[in-house]
Amino acid sequence: MAGAGRAPSVGGVIEVHALTKRYGDRAAVDRLSFDVRPGRVTGFLGPNGAGKSTTMRLILGLDTPTSGSAWVGGRLYRDLSAPLCAVGSLLDAKGVHGGRSARAHLAGLAASNGLPRRRVDEVLELVGLDPATAARRTKGFSLGMGQRLGIASALLGDPEVLMLDEPVNGLDTEGIRWIRNLMRSLAAEGRTVFLSSHLMSELELTAEHLIIIGRGRLLADTPMREFIDRHSGQGTLVRSPEAERLRAVLEDAGARVSADARGGWLARGPSAEAIGELARAHDLALSELTPRRSSLEEVYTAMVASATEYRGTAEGPQEPSRERSDTP
Amino acid sequence: MTSEIVAPAPGRRREAAVPAGRAGFREALAFEWIKFRSLRxxxxxxxxxxxxxxxGAVLVAATESIQPEETVLGGALTFATPALMxxxxxxALVVCGEYGSGTMRSTVAAVPRRGTVLAAKGTLLACLLYALALPSCAAxxxxxxxxxxxxHAQGDPLPALFGIAATFPVAGLFGLAVGALIRHGAGAITSVIAVLLxxxxxxxxxxxxERWVAGVSPTAALQKLTQSSEAAPELAGSLGAWPSLLLVAGYTALALMGTAALFQRRDV
Structure with a gap:
């Protein structure tokens, strides 16, 4: 994949090659390789402690890898002449000194990369922090305001690559929708958007491509739709006033039928169209006919469970809790 | 802003909203200055x-607490010692404040050449402290x-005042080195105060x-330069005022180099 002799990338491809970071004998990131391409939102998914944040810090050169390398637009991060113009990053809301105003924080960052002062006002407006708020010390900021400030600093240099760690953390519904639209429009402009989240439902709505890691290792690098299609058990939710007759008809047609938790039958096998035809042929009234795809969350949970099992590192079954023996 | 509605084809450049920047030493210095003046x-x-x-000089004069053998220069600059601390x-604050708040990550992400970060911090600190200490001590x-x-004997204010002012950037840089080494505010401040006190x-x-132990601290160099009675050879060693300053400047430089080497390698 990320071999030598590749054409120099104009935009901002993130290339991670055999990246490894060990703390003592524990590998936080373990021979991780993937590319993040421009023009789409790439989701970075993994449970807590999977190594997402460590990977991002390694890409930014904040941590030194034990082995392997990470490249942005064909260069090491530390060799970028104006890093903020190449990569905008949001690591955690706490990258800001609480005693400093939001405006001063951004002004400092702008100065550090020789960016014009007007960019501060532009990004403040873009993220919806008004001048009065921006003049206040960030100590009193809510999580959401801090997150907006973090995104403002990421956008300061109008970078080709955006790398955001849990950007929707602490945002309300409106803020989450705002980020989602912002990320999509940035990707549509041809930028590379790399976005980690543990909110799988959120990534499902935002990301077109997925990179999934568990325990520092790559589990999947795949388009979102393909991932869900491949890993989900397809099924169709069917309801009818004549539930028992519907079941018999479906089973006769070779469908595997099970009761859905919310009522109705979950039929696996025939497509929704086939079931519709079948109902018409048998003169059955249907009150619902819904093709159901598994959500990313369901697929992901199943996948992580099997990956854990495969590696045989899962803890053994818990000892059954014993009854207290100290009672007289 | 372009008025085009079509989404740009992959690889085609958007109109840049920002002129190409650069992250060199001058930019890092401006960055440090903004950070410095935006914190209470x-x-x-x-x-x-x-x-x-x-x-402090007013207080010493008002309370007549000056020793009989003390020089005017030494007595007037009694409070230069706590100022030096x-x-x-x-x-220490300039660097530990960044570690404590997590700002060091934003700083290093913005200026990935870490030597530049440390050099900008040191330059700002040293210039600022010298420029403020000189008029302050002269006053x-x-x-x-x-x-x-x-x-009281007068003491020679010139060129001693230039050396006195120079102890401030040296002490500041020593604090910077210790701060970058320890990274934790309380620990670093305790350590630098301990070294001075x-x-x-x-x-x-x-x-x-005693004269070997007491004579090597930055405080001793300051007291020798102020020709204070507390810097008598039997108390602070027979090394002269200017060589003492050089000694302190020398080990501060070594401490800075050691810290810089560590700062290059460590994860932030």
């Missing part, structure tokens, strides 16, 4: 360190000269070796 903690410590010596604390001397009675305090415990 650093401003307060700087202000107190700068304003302390002159009122604040300079060292400031050096303290003038106040003391006007208020202290004539029974303890040799003088514990020196008498070492008997004849």
């Amino acid at each position: 903690s650093t401003l307060w410590v700087t202000a107190v360190a700068t304003l302390l010596p002159a009122p 604040l300079a060292a604390v400031l050096g 303290a001397y003038l106040v003391g000269d006007a208020l202290l009675d004539d029974t 303890l040799p003088g305090m514990l020196g008498p415990l070492f008997g004849p070796a």
Whole structure:
């Protein structure tokens, strides 16, 4: 994949090659390789402690890898002449000194990369922090305001690559929708958007491509739709006033039928169209006919469970809790 | 802004909203200056360190607490010693404040060449402290000269005042080195204060070796430069005032180089 002799990338491809970071004998990131391409939102998914944040810090050169390398637009991060113009990053809301105003924080960052002062006002407006708020010390900021400030600093240099760690953390519904639209429009402009989240439902709505890691290792690098299609058990939710007759008809047609938790039958096998035809042929009234795809969350949970099992590192079954023996 | 509605084809450049920037030493210095002046903690410590010596001279004169064998220069600059400690604390604050708040990550992400980060911090700190300490200490001397009675020896204010002012950037840089080494505010501040204060305090415990113990601290260099009676050879060693300053500057430079090497390698 990320071999030598590749054409120099104009935009901002993130290339991670055999990246490894060990703390003592524990590998936080373990021979991780993937590319993040421009023009789409790439989701970075993994449970807590999977190594997402460590990977991002390694890409930014904040941590030194034990082995392997990470490249942005064909260069090491530390060799970028104006890093903020190449990569905008949001690591955690706490990258800001609480005693400093939001405006001063951004002004400092702008100065550090020789960016014009007007960019501060532009990004403040873009993220919806008004001048009065921006003049206040960030100590009193809510999580959401801090997150907006973090995104403002990421956008300061109008970078080709955006790398955001849990950007929707602490945002309300409106803020989450705002980020989602912002990320999509940035990707549509041809930028590379790399976005980690543990909110799988959120990534499902935002990301077109997925990179999934568990325990520092790559589990999947795949388009979102393909991932869900491949890993989900397809099924169709069917309801009818004549539930028992519907079941018999479906089973006769070779469908595997099970009761859905919310009522109705979950039929696996025939497509929704086939079931519709079948109902018409048998003169059955249907009150619902819904093709159901598994959500990313369901697929992901199943996948992580099997990956854990495969590696045989899962803890053994818990000892059954014993009854207290100290009672007289 | 372009008026085009079509989404740009992959690889086609958008119109840049930002002219190409650069992240060199000058930019890093501007960055550090903005960070420095936008925090109350650093401003307060700087202000107190700068304003302390002159009122100190007034206090010494008013209370007539000056020793008979003390020079006017040494008596007038009594409060330069606590001011010097604040300079060292400031050096530690400038770097530990960033570690404590997580700002160091934003800083290193913006200026990935870490040597540049440390050099910009050190340059700002040293220039600022020298520029403030020189008038501050000169003012303290003038106040003391006007208020202290004539029974005391005068002492030579020139060129000593330039050396006195130079102890401040040296102490500040020493604080910076210790701060970048320890990274934790409370620990770093305790350490730099200990280095400045303890040799003088514990020196008498070492008997004849006192002048070797007490004589190496930045405080001793300051007292020698102010020609204070506390810097008598039997207390602070026979090394002259200027060589003492050089000694302190020398080990500060070594500490900075060691810290810089570590700062290059460590994860932030």
